[in-house]
Amino acid sequence: MAGKSSSTPATYAPSVSGQKKRRPLIQADSDWVRPDGRSFHQCRPAFLRTGAVNSASGSAYAEFGNTKVIVSVFGPRESKKAMMYSDTGRLNCNVTYTTFATPLRGQPPETKDLSSMLHKALEGAIILKSFPKTTVDVFALVLESGGSDLPVITTCASLALADAGIMLYDMVASVSVSCLGKNLLIDPVSEEESYQDGSLVITCMPSRNEVTQMTVTGEWSTPKIHEAMQLCLDACSKLGKIMRSCLKDAASVPQD
Amino acid sequence: MAATGGPNDLSSEMELDAFRRLFPLRFHERHLTESIRPDGRPLGKARETTLALGAVASAHGSALAKIGCTTMLAAIKMEVMTPTVETPDEGGIAIDFHMPPICSPLVRPGRPAELAPVISKQLSDTILSSGMIDLKELCLVSGKAAWMAYLDIYCLDADGALFDAALLSAVAAFSHLQIPVVSLNDDGRVVLVSEDNTVAMKEKEPVNKERIKLTLNNIPFSLTCVLHKNYILADPTSEEESIMETFLTVVLDSSFQLVSLNKPGGPGLAHTSAIQDCIKLTRQRVKELQKILNEAISDMEVD
């Protein structure tokens, strides 16, 4: 029997010879084209679908270009024994990556950070008082990481929560913008993210026009932040419409 | 709820779902007497199976297999390893089965399901012992460099018969596998030969120009049956699995050789006649799955 060697020998991924991803030189507002041909203020095509996992009380699948995420929500259930009594419900988020999500086969380090960011993004939108003493578990699995993963995870999670019938103040949409020199690139792909100067990620409730989470890195002037926020907010409202239509036609076609 | 009148008349006026939740075994046995199952399938029929190749762009070979609601995503990433001394011209396959917390309510992020390592071992035993892949094809430079195929299978939705769906997705991922073209650069490291920088190609000719696809001989397919009081149910859902716990997993390869027959105990006993029926069902299932796999491969070649 070909016994599998218990400890797999050290392996390395053959990297592309010679070519290093240099940051493309961009003059101020030249007509530099983004790697996938989009204009600066154009988001990737969004594909959203609910009911991806049958054994979960609510689930959703989201695909933005190459970023593919599945989120499943397990409805209000009894929380862990260690937890004390609390008259508001609790939210428990967990984000994991598949081993083949990133081009290089390793787990990206900041999954713990992503889980707490997802938790902060969603806790503002859920009516926690509607399920006291219990916990809602939101688990996300990133099948493929193609850039701006956290916004796609947050959007897909809010769709899964709606599919699970959890009471929400409003849907939650999230978009990220990265700044490259003077230009603002919306919904960046992982290549653009690797050489961005700064980034701004906004999670907001489109129809209530409230921001539940916002993170900025890099150096920004106030007018730039204002312009970037405006850009994100109307992208979020467009995304909110797409999510609503996705929920409507999921409800209209009876579950087979 | 005094059960004076005996549970039979009680079930007649009780609402269907309550009866299904309160007396699951009796609910299923009422169906078995009419040899039909709650989701309308006859006993011997498997659920509707679909296969999609190339589901993950960042992997060298990937496949998404769906049997009823059970969904498995398998992906292969190729990395270079130095072969062991005893087998200088053989590559390696590392197979791992993951059950992320999204696939079923029983799995918590902290505690992995205890079924996952068992299925992972059964999968690697089946694939390695079935001789589907000749490890010599994974060799690049004998003794110096060979391919290590990392096959990772993720269960996206656990609704019974996990092993069958996992094996199908693994086999499909191997048939979709594209081995990258590589060449050896001066200090002995294997590097990708990307099409555009042809200038680097000049002095280093690609080592494995011709071996892009793996040849798969006798491909294993499996069917899990549940034995319950001389009934045999093929391809159980998770509800049927949790109630009737006697499983018999038969793995046959495309030339109908028995790769493995696995009955891990459970309350029921398997008599020879029951085993023969299961093998007959599995033969039928192998033909079906073979057709589905060939269709998936053919329309992958088309586009």
Added chain:
Amino acid sequence: MEVERKDGRGANQLRPMDHSRNVLNRAHGSANCSHGGTRVLAAVFGPKAGTKKNENPEKACIEVVWKPKTGQIGKPEKEFEMILKRTLQNICILTVNPNTTTSIIVQVVHDDGSLLPCAIHAACAALVDAGIPLKYLAVAISCCLTDSGQILLDPDKLEEQKMKAFVCLAFPCSVHSVLPEGSATAGGEPVAHGLITSLTQGVMTVDDYFRCLAQGRAAITPLSNILKKKLQSQSANNQSIAG
């Protein structure tokens, strides 16, 4: 075509077997079982209150911990644990003490081939020693298939690796005493012919498998008599000590 075995045994000849019970004093039940070179020690810690998280409280829950000889618990050990647990669920009467957990710890002392059958025997003997109600004893045998298609019983480690394929089978021990007469011949076949556990490794043809099944079943009846004699003789002198 008769394949000559290294240690001179005949094709159907088993290795010398030795079972001894009550070897550990702290465990509720314990047994030491050796088939030729393979030795396994099993300990049972009696029904403890409460069942684990996802277990069914109406039935007794069995938990198996498999301790390998060296190294930590990897995937093979997890698989053995699951198989042993399901096998013991078959032979134990689970409804006797519901909502309890019986934990069985199997420690591999030395592995010289056909490890699982030896572990099953050790676990059964330990359960008997602990006085856990059992429907019947499980008797296990493993047989391997040479390239020429000949079947050898109870292979040792070297034979296991050399052979084309090997099958491990577990049958219920002859069960005349416990079950009422009618149910002994379920569906025209004596219950003893039913298969509790079957685990195969390596590719073989279907009728090879059925030949292994028949050969294994033939070897079961003498094996179960030896087993029962050993257990009864042991319990006899236990009474004398206790009495």
Added chain:
Amino acid sequence: MVGLSLGEQNFIKGGIAQDLRTDGRKRISYRPIFVETGVIPQASGSARVKLGGTDVIASVKAELGRPAPSHPDQGKVSINVDCSPIAEPTFEGRGGEELSTELSSALQRCLLGGKSGAGAGIDLSSLSIVQGKHCWDLYIEGLVVSSDGNLLDALGAAIKAALANTAIPKAQVAASALPDDEPEIDVSDEEFLQFDTTSVPVIITLTKVGRHYIVDATTEEESQMSSAISISINRQGRICGLTKRGGAGLDPSIILDMISVAKHVSEQLINKLDSEIAAAEACDDEDDEMDS
């Protein structure tokens, strides 16, 4: 956790509404800040900051390392925060872990800027010694000694003071080394390279309670917060990082309003902090003269 009765909660909210907080401060005024540098001799630089009841220590350790392949011309900086259980009983065991990861990622986001290194408070290229081969790795450690709210601002100030106190030994390539193999670095222990911390941003946390927002909230005020924003602003008034903590949603216009208030407050805070650091450095040098 501090258990506040309903009366106390209304008292706090009412006070904030009338711009008079429980300890007499205005909405945008800070508690007294004490800075002490050089508290840990073995570290390359360290500082202790007391912000009212909150007391944190930051230490910077510089070590030789290899630059990351993606940025061969820059050094590496890693920030790690540890909440010690002496600060609060809930930090016992793994309790403080979640808060410390949150604080470290917020600090990382505010001080290190984007992936390409632009906008970083610390000039990473000044850390490089030999391009691609050797560079300085800065390990910044934050320790929460006692926590009375507003931990992030205190840690930001402590790190800024610790960096000001940091002295990195000068390192050159030993002349005798052959050009192609690993050049050894000899580290002189007399001349030290002082860090210019003018561009290191300072972190302002604005906590929204009811309809108003306050600066430098104590633990009681933080327990009443509906949401909070931490903004890091450098001397030129540019925003180097922003993190919205807390649950409730905020209207975008309020966020912009908060940013402008933060910019206004940051000027005073930066001047005050620089004077405190200069004072601490001065009394630090006096101690050296006294005992040398």
